[in-house]
Amino acid sequence: MDTIHLKELEKIIPDAGRLIPFDLIEDKFLSDALGHRKGRADALVFPLSTGEVKDLMAFAYQYELPVTPRGAGTNLTGATVPHSGGLVLDFSRMNRILEIDRETLTATVEPGLLLRDFQQTLEERGLFYPPDPGEKTASLGGNIATNAGGMRAVKYGVTRDYVRGLEIVSSDGTVIMLGGKTAKDASGLSLKNLIIGSEGTLALITQCILKILPLPKISMGGVAAFPSLETGIAAVTQILMAGSVPTSIEFLERNVVSLGEAYTGLRFPFPYARAYLVLSYDGASRDAVLNSMELAEGAARNAGAEDFMMIQDQAVLAEIWQIRGCLVKAVEAVSEQEPVDIVVPINRISDFIDYVHQLEGESGMKMTAFGHAGDGNVHLCIMREKRGAEVWKRELEHVMSALYRHITAMGGLVSGEHGIGLSKRPYYLENTDPENLYLMRRIKAVFDPKNLLNPGKVYQ
Numbered sequence: 001m002d003t004i005h006l007k008e009l010e011k012i013i014p015d016a017g018r019l020i021p022f023d024l025i026e027d028k029f030l031s032d033a034l035g036h037r038k039g040r041a042d043a044l045v046f047p048l049s050t051g052e053v054k055d056l057m058a059f060a061y062q063y064e065l066p067v068t069p070r071g072a073g074t075n076l077t078g079a080t081v082p083h084s085g086g087l088v089l090d091f092s093r094m095n096r097i098l099e100i101d102r103e104t105l106t107a108t109v110e111p112g113l114l115l116r117d118f119q120q121t122l123e124e125r126g127l128f129y130p131p132d133p134g135e136k137t138a139s140l141g142g143n144i145a146t147n148a149g150g151m152r153a154v155k156y157g158v159t160r161d162y163v164r165g166l167e168i169v170s171s172d173g174t175v176i177m178l179g180g181k182t183a184k185d186a187s188g189l190s191l192k193n194l195i196i197g198s199e200g201t202l203a204l205i206t207q208c209i210l211k212i213l214p215l216p217k218i219s220m221g222g223v224a225a226f227p228s229l230e231t232g233i234a235a236v237t238q239i240l241m242a243g244s245v246p247t248s249i250e251f252l253e254r255n256v257v258s259l260g261e262a263y264t265g266l267r268f269p270f271p272y273a274r275a276y277l278v279l280s281y282d283g284a285s286r287d288a289v290l291n292s293m294e295l296a297e298g299a300a301r302n303a304g305a306e307d308f309m310m311i312q313d314q315a316v317l318a319e320i321w322q323i324r325g326c327l328v329k330a331v332e333a334v335s336e337q338e339p340v341d342i343v344v345p346i347n348r349i350s351d352f353i354d355y356v357h358q359l360e361g362e363s364g365m366k367m368t369a370f371g372h373a374g375d376g377n378v379h380l381c382i383m384r385e386k387r388g389a390e391v392w393k394r395e396l397e398h399v400m401s402a403l404y405r406h407i408t409a410m411g412g413l414v415s416g417e418h419g420i421g422l423s424k425r426p427y428y429l430e431n432t433d434p435e436n437l438y439l440m441r442r443i444k445a446v447f448d449p450k451n452l453l454n455p456g457k458v459y460q
């Protein structure tokens with residue numbers, strides 16, 4: 001970017017600390033949470049208001065500069081790697097809660113607000129925002145742009161289910177309101193739903209109206225131990241069919257739990273078992289929650305569970321979830337890893353894991369699998385171990401291609417919740433109908449005719 005452009009940018013962002021020229025940008029702003037890929041940008045900007053975002057986008061439109069939107073940078077897919085220069089537009093300083101409206105049960109927030117801070121503020125007021133992806137330092141704008149999922153999706157759904165309205169800035173700098181505080185909307189095409197999950201490729205999110213709920217009074221959990229993952233996964237449908245309403249159902253194999261135990265120094269129950277389901281429950285009364293868990297225990301035992309433990313002690317529960325929650329970091333403590341976030345129909349999880357074991361044998365590549373049994377979303381860590389850079393790249397590409405071809409044939413999808421970004425893009429393009437991609441690219445051309453917003457990502 002030449003001096004003339006920088007001078008113009010300074011008129012929009014006058015404070016020195018909020019406009020960083022290319023040679024002073026820290027690496028973390030040119031990457032994602034993994035830090036394996038690094039891009040380049042002409043400037044990094046931190047807007048404080050919709051007005052500034054509007055002016056920045058009008059500036060980028062005039063000079064045809066690419067814009068990479070950034071929330072907290074916790075994505076695992078290279079989605080915030082600016083690979084064509086231009087501006088990195090970081091929303092972290094637009095982080096206010098503008099309104100908590102108890103009469104419509106909505107909250108209006110700026111996109112840079114961290115999920116952790118939002119959840120805590122609501123909980124202190126007896127309110128609740130259910131979407132709960134593992135990384136609590138992600139921003140709500142990033143959560144919306146990736147349609148983040150998380151553990152509670154079984155009962156409460158994903159981020160999309162909680163977005164009532166969005167204020168956006170389009171690629172030419174126009175401010176547009178989509179949706180509002182209403183619970184229903186059958187008024188024309190849902191443009192709001194196009195923006196959710198679009199990974200910053202269609203528009204910039206500058207304000208979010210989110211549905212909130214009263215805070216459940218009671219929470220409990222349970223662990224079911226199984227002789228095999230297959231029996232455990234088969235039990236999931238039985239538990240749901242019995243009328244039990246878990247908040248989350250996670251599956252873990254013993255070998256993965258051992259990594260978590262080593263990492264945390266904690267002990268998981270039933271060490272003899274080969275596989276586990278970890279369940280959580282919440283509700284308005286203790287009796288209702290206990291009843292739901294009893295239904296789960298009965299169904300799990302009928303389906304072959306060797307043991308079942310109900311956990312009401314919050315400290316014990318916290319330890320179980322600490323082990324589940326640390327698994328990505330536990331793997332990374334042992335080896336660099338490439339995360340995979342596929343989703344299959346819930347009855348195909350154990351077929352998929354069987355295939356993973358087969359692929360491990362064929363490729364010699366070690367993989368750990370765990371994830372959301374209640375919604376078919378499997379997280380796989382493919383481990384680099386001691387491979388040199390060239391071998392790692394070649395073998396990883398081979399294994400990833402095979403995996404994604406297999407899940408597509410099973411009726412699954414490339415990403416359940418992390419998104420496509422840069423790193424999953426080749427596999428996404430390979431495994432998505434051309435007609436589907438054609439429509440997405442046409443939609444992109446309408447929203448962003450100069451192809452400025454997060455170019456080269458996802459479906460582009």
Ligand SMILES: Cc1cc2nc3c(=O)[nH]c(=O)nc-3n(C[C@H](O)[C@H](O)[C@H](O)COP(=O)(O)OP(=O)(O)OC[C@H]3O[C@@H](n4cnc5c(N)ncnc54)[C@H](O)[C@@H]3O)c2cc1C
Nearest residue numbers: 071072073074075133134139141142143145148149200205
């Ligand atoms: C340890 C760990 C655990 C995780 N667990 C989960 C999980 O359980 N479930 C899950 O879904 N994800 C998970 N993630 C992934 C990540 O936290 C989510 O994708 C999250 O939604 C990203 O939010 P962010 O604010 O960090 O966005 P960023 O990483 O900054 O950006 C993500 C995408 O959103 C776009 N974007 C950001 N802000 C805006 C905006 N205001 N307007 C337009 N586009 C924007 C960016 O361009 C990019 O494409 C995990 C990550 C880590 C590191």
